[in-house]
Amino acid sequence: MDVNETTEGEIVESGSNPMVRFFQDLVAKVTQDGVGPLDGSIAYAEERLSKSRELSREQVIDRLIREAVQASSANGFITGLGGFMTMPITLPANVAGALVINARLVGAIAHVRGYNIADPHVQTIITLATVGGTLASALHGAGVKIGAKLTAQVIAAIPIAVIRRINARVGFMLLAKYGTQRSVITLAKGIPIAGGIVGAGVDAGLTALVGRAAKANFPAHAY
Secondary structure, three states: OOHHHHHHHHHHHHHHOHHHHHHHHHHHHHHHOOEOOEOOHHHHHHHHHHHOOOOOHHHHHHHHHHHHHHHHHOOOOOOOOHHHHHOOOOOOHHHHHHHHHHHHHHHHHHHHOOOOOOOHHHHHHHHHHHOOOOHHHHHHHOOOOOOOOOOHHHHHOOOHHHHHHHHHHHHHHHHHHHHHOHHHHHHHOOOOOHHHHHHHHHHHHHHHHHHHHHHHHOOOOOO
């Protein structure tokens, strides 16, 4: 079976899987609109930029990552986020918290570096970074060759068919990272003291990875 046939099958399967679609829609909601009392990525990034005028944009990005890592390690971060109550599928608090923190962070980094997070290209790359994946690897996996350096111009020129191909794959990556694999962490957190330490460490480590992926996936524009 050639790549195009495989891709079309993945796109159909991705769109028909309610959990995959739910996770993808949740990333879009978190980044663009926010959830509950939390603003979306743009408002979050702009607020940090306005409070850190003495810092460069790259320094603000590093601060955003540090804040997100700290939030990931904090127990009960997601408690009281009413935005999830309106969704058709509910998530355990620690799973929802990790996804919200990481997706919001990636969207904020993309915005600070000058990208339109509502663009389909950018939204797919945001989802990819939220699972810790890099665009260069995803393009290679989709059979697309790029030069030695990933730039904003290269990203804008990616054909929409390739974006759809990546989006189909990344949906299942998202489900695996925050669904299947997270179930082990959820069980671990039920163990007093040790479970909390394990969960906090894993969450913080994932957020640090996501921050690095976001910086790699969204090369800086000329500010």
